[in-house]
Amino acid sequence: MGDDRRVQVLVVGAGLSGLTAALFLAQQGVSVLGISKHRGTSPHPKATGQTHRTVEVLRRAGVADEVLAGGAGLDGGLVIKVAESLRGRVFHTVVHEDDTWDTSLSPERSGMASQDHVEPVLLRRARELGAEVVFETELVSLAQDDDGVTARVRSSEGEYTVRADYVIGADGHRGVVRSFTGIGRQGPGELAHHVGVVFNADLTAHIVPDKLTLFYLRNPAFTGTFVGTNTARRNVFTIEYDPARESAADYPARRCTELLRIATDAPDLEPEILEITAWEMAAWLSDRFRAGRVFLVGDAAKVTPPTGGLGGNTAIGDGYDIAWKLAEVLKGEAGVGLLDSYEAERRPYAKLVVDGSYANYVQRFAPHLAGPDVPAEVDHLHLTLGYRCRSNAVLIDDTDTALMEDPANPSARPGFRAPHVMVTHNGTEVSTVDLFTTWTLITLNPSWRAATVPSLHTPTLTDPTDTLAKLYNIGLTGAALIRPDGVIAWHTTNPPTPTTNLSTTLHTLKSL
Ligand SMILES: Cc1cc2nc3c(=O)[nH]c(=O)nc-3n(C[C@H](O)[C@H](O)[C@H](O)COP(=O)(O)OP(=O)(O)OC[C@H]3O[C@@H](n4cnc5c(N)ncnc54)[C@H](O)[C@@H]3O)c2cc1C
Structure with missing residues (x-):
């Protein structure tokens, strides 16, 4: 039987994770087909709230303002109460967050939009960028070989075959992609x-x-x-x-x-x-986030209790992460080894999110479950802006095992998010966060230009307040190599030597 459709990436599911993946793949010129068995985007408000990091991702898609507008009227932050009723006895006020407008750590504020507002924005933008997304179309089978994946899908017009280089399982909590790959889950x-x-x-x-x-x-x-x-x-x-x-x-x-x-x-x-x-x-965590050419994202990869507000945020984070990595590989700019970093980075993060949200669940809903087996609560800001990626796509000293840090006191060590600093670039004040559209070298030392390579974006920056030199721990001599997703991949406080070769470093990071 021939293949009816041929695409580079098939995304199964058009919720927050699938739409984000489709959008960022299309933005990079990858041919992508998204399918969803539902009639359209979610009519239910479901996940409400976007972290600073999520809004930074949406900013890259050019839709941050549109998403944030969906939360207008709720910009005063979040109050969480454990109570008898809305006006009755309050047992406990859990959080009273008012950091919505705090932009000291990010060029973006956090958001309060709900899922029924966010999904249509992502869908429209994904289509604008060239993604094809079809609804009322269900995955019925999936098989992979060394060269690609063959999916059988069913719509009202009948069944057809889609052949793809890669498949993203973004089909939610009860997703079938995970079952087809035989990946188990625990929790x-x-x-x-x-x-x-x-x-x-x-x-x-x-x-x-x-x-x-x-x-x-x-x-x-x-x-x-x-x-x-x-x-x-x-x-x-x-x-x-x-x-x-x-x-x-x-x-x-x-x-x-x-x-x-x-x-x-x-x-x-x-x-x-x-x-x-x-x-x-x-609360579930899949044993693996990848089986060959198939990747799991969002609720298909892990299910977290909503007590933490991170189900939707991590769905967007997963979709974004796999998209930029697949795009690099499909465009021939990185080796297939880069794809190993998806599970290596996102699964430990998902575990922290599930564990932390479960701890919140026990505290807020089910105090009778409290006990030594319940994981510790995790600081929200540390988790969302201070989480460390650890994989073959960052060069971390093996002895340095820290997994999180306070983003207000960034260390600039590889694996952590490159901090937001306002710098002058081409005469304009910009956030460093906006400079990372590709692999980028951040330095204030012009001699690094001789050691860099054409594929590495090396903007000329001025740092009138010395904040960049300090927060990136590069002084006037060192350099930090930043990945397209704004994660520090490699770092030095030293100036280059005549033998410094960033080409080798970049090849290692990109698995070339
Ligand atoms: C009632 C409710 C309230 C929630 N409240 C919160 C909250 O307050 N905060 C929070 O962070 N999270 C909340 N969540 C969780 C949050 O909604 C999810 O984490 C988020 O939707 C995950 O996005 P996703 O894209 O991974 O999956 P989903 O949004 O579940 O999307 C799955 C997609 O896969 C498609 N699909 C499934 N099977 C197939 C198939 N066989 N073929 C084709 N397509 C398929 C579906 O049509 C859908 O498009 C809530 C969830 C629910 C249900």
């Missing part, structure tokens, strides 16, 4: 079953204006959550149920309304219920 597994109710009601008198207020609710009638969204009057309420005794069908609109009245302390509330869906809170 605490299913934690809780929830009925999610999306509804409209005017609750302005109950919630803090300008802030996203997330309530973990515990009272004699139910356990659940309540959160506002960036759509006026739109809110999401979830109720936990025990699948041994009940099912989601036991929660029709009438019962949900009764419980909502208890949650909001508004006995007369008449919510306009838009959707009632069942979903599971779970």
